[in-house]
Amino acid sequence: MIPLLDVYKERWQVVSDTAIKPGLASIEHALDVLGNPQRELKVVHFAGTNGKGSTLTFVEAMARAYDLSVGKFMSPCVVDVHDQIQINGLAMEPQQLDIIFKQLRDAGLSGKLTDFELLTVVALLFFKQQQVDLVLLEAGMGGRMDSTNVVQPIVSIITSIALEHTNFLGTTLESIAAHKAGIIKKERPVVLGEMPEQVQPVFEQEAKHKQAHLETYGETFFIIEEQHGETYTNLERHVKLEQLTRQFKGPHQGKNMALAITAFLHVLEFFDQPLHPEKIQQAVMQAQLAGRFEEVLPNVYFDGAHNPASIDMLVQTIQQQFPDQTIEFVIGLLADKDVGTILQQLEQVSDVFYFVDIHNPRAMPAQLLMKKSHAQHKVMLANVGAFLRQPVELGKIRIVTGSLYLLSEIRQKLQL
Numbered sequence: 001m002i003p004l005l006d007v008y009k010e011r012w013q014v015v016s017d018t019a020i021k022p023g024l025a026s027i028e029h030a031l032d033v034l035g036n037p038q039r040e041l042k043v044v045h046f047a048g049t050n051g052k053g054s055t056l057t058f059v060e061a062m063a064r065a066y067d068l069s070v071g072k073f074m075s076p077c078v079v080d081v082h083d084q085i086q087i088n089g090l091a092m093e094p095q096q097l098d099i100i101f102k103q104l105r106d107a108g109l110s111g112k113l114t115d116f117e118l119l120t121v122v123a124l125l126f127f128k129q130q131q132v133d134l135v136l137l138e139a140g141m142g143g144r145m146d147s148t149n150v151v152q153p154i155v156s157i158i159t160s161i162a163l164e165h166t167n168f169l170g171t172t173l174e175s176i177a178a179h180k181a182g183i184i185k186k187e188r189p190v191v192l193g194e195m196p197e198q199v200q201p202v203f204e205q206e207a208k209h210k211q212a213h214l215e216t217y218g219e220t221f222f223i224i225e226e227q228h229g230e231t232y233t234n235l236e237r238h239v240k241l242e243q244l245t246r247q248f249k250g251p252h253q254g255k256n257m258a259l260a261i262t263a264f265l266h267v268l269e270f271f272d273q274p275l276h277p278e279k280i281q282q283a284v285m286q287a288q289l290a291g292r293f294e295e296v297l298p299n300v301y302f303d304g305a306h307n308p309a310s311i312d313m314l315v316q317t318i319q320q321q322f323p324d325q326t327i328e329f330v331i332g333l334l335a336d337k338d339v340g341t342i343l344q345q346l347e348q349v350s351d352v353f354y355f356v357d358i359h360n361p362r363a364m365p366a367q368l369l370m371k372k373s374h375a376q377h378k379v380m381l382a383n384v385g386a387f388l389r390q391p392v393e394l395g396k397i398r399i400v401t402g403s404l405y406l407l408s409e410i411r412q413k414l415q416l
Contacts, residue, residue: 001018001360002081003408004080005081005115008081008098009101011098011101012098012101012102012104012105013110014105014109014110014118015110016113016114016118017115018114018115020114020168021117022146024145026113026114027113027117027120027121027150028150029112030107030121031121031150033108034103034121034125037127037129038124038151039152041071041124041132041151042270043134043135043136043137043152043153044056044059044134044135044136044137044154045153045155045157046137046157047156047157047159048158048159048161048193049162049309049310050159050309050310051159051193052074052157053074053291054253054292055157055257055259055260055263056074056138057289058248058257058261058284059157059260059263059264059267060089060136061283061284061286061287062283063133063267064283065279065283066268066273066279069088069131069132069134070087070133070134070136071086071123071126071130071134071135072085072087072135072138073085073124073135073136073148074086074138076404076405076408078290078407079408081097081119082094084119085123087127087130092126097122100125100126109121114147116140117147120140120147120150124150133271135151139183141168142168142176142180143158143182143183144179144180144182146182152185153183153185154188154267154270155188155191155263155266155267156185156189156212157190157191157193157259158181158183158190158203159256159259160195160309161173161177161195161199162176162307162308162309162310163308163309163338164307167336173198173199174198174199176199177199178206181203182206184203185210187211188210189212189213190215191215192215193256194217200216203216220234220236221234221235221258221261221262223244223255225254228243229242229243229244230244232244234265241261241277241281244257244280244284245285246284247285247286247287248289248293249293249320249321250321251316252313252316252317253292260284261280264280290302290411293314293317296414297388299397300388300392300398300400301399301400302400303399303400303401304401304407305402306333306342306401306402307342308341308342311341311345311346312345314346314401315346315348318349318397318399322397327349327396327397328354328397328398329353329354330381330384330398330401331354331369331402331406332358332366332369333364333403334360334362334364334403334405335364337402337403339364339369339372342402343372343375347375352375352376353370353377353378354380354381354387355369355373355378355380355381358405358406359409360405366380366381384410388400388410
């Protein structure tokens with residue numbers, strides 16, 4: 001369910017399936033019909049359970065500090081379909097989307113793709129036509145069978161592994177890792193985040209099979225927190241970058257920053273550019289992303305955490321940033337998430353919860369969500385916009401979390 005996508009599908013009579021259908025045959029056929037635009041793109045490919053968006057945003061900031069034009073494809077959207085496809089931070093314009101949809105219709109691709117495949121094709125075709133220098137491509141689900149896995153990237157990044165989409169990716173960390181490892185390409189480097197011990201061999205075997213150089217956080221590169229910011233060290237490349245200060249909050253974002261720097265060193269090599277430490281410092285200081293511990297109103301934060309691993313990071317960030325404040329959660333969740341675990345984790349740092357409905361067929365009703373909570377203070381919110389506009393009492397912090405779809409809905413209501 002991608003807001004406003006149906007407007008374009010109806011206007012141009014392009015039919016696509018709302019279901020998720022892992023596999024590459026359909027999108028490879030569509031791209032072949034369109035002249036394989038993906039083959040002309042210089043790509044950094046991102047997969048992982050959590051941290052993809054933040055890591056991508058760090059890479060984008062670095063590329064733009066080097067005056068590279070950057071196309072990025074991310075999901076889900078912040079507001080609607082336009083902002084999933086951006087060039088240099090600007091969302092795709094309606095007239096630009098119209099032009100691409102006309103091409104898809106004229107190419108006879110109606111009825112051949114799922115919604116996400118369709119949008120992936122739109123992004124790749126648009127970036128080729130706009131002749132961007134670098135494309136940052138975020139996998140939608142998994143990696144091996146994800147529609148974005150049709151590129152030969154400069155470098156691949158796999159940020160993290162946790163249980164997610166188990167009905168498609170399998171019920172073990174190893175099976176999920178095997179899907180993510182599918183973005184590793186022959187003789188193309190891969191940068192790996194800090195992984196659970198049991199899945200590291202999955203990536204090592206895939207990299208060996210593909211003859212892909214593997215760099216892993218904590219082994220070949222790492223971040224150390226020091227008095228005047230953080231220091232990035234890459235033992236393999238003999239690179240040390242000091243006094244790194246970031247807007248992204250939470251210790252996990254330091255690791256995401258390290259992944260981004262490591263990958264960007266490959267980008268610099270590809271474009272035959274020297275490393276300028278001051279440009280990297282400037283970039284990580286400026287990098288910011290909607291819905292990642294984002295203060296949208298005074299003492300009101302949006303965070304798109306939606307699974308136990310990302311909720312754990314959110315809890316750690318709250319404990320680090322607001323150890324003495326009272327936390328209030330505004331929450332909505334999709335029914336296919338580990339609802340019980342997520343609520344239990346959040347209840348470690350708060351006893352005040354406001355439950356809201358998400359207008360999504362996969363959402364759990366707020367009333368049922370409230371019944372599952374063990375918090376002392378529980379309220380159903382009918383008008384979340386009006387509630388969030390009220391000033392937050394002194395000594396309190398209000399955090400909206402549980403789903404990126406929820407953040408998108410509320411952002412529109414608040415007109416942020």
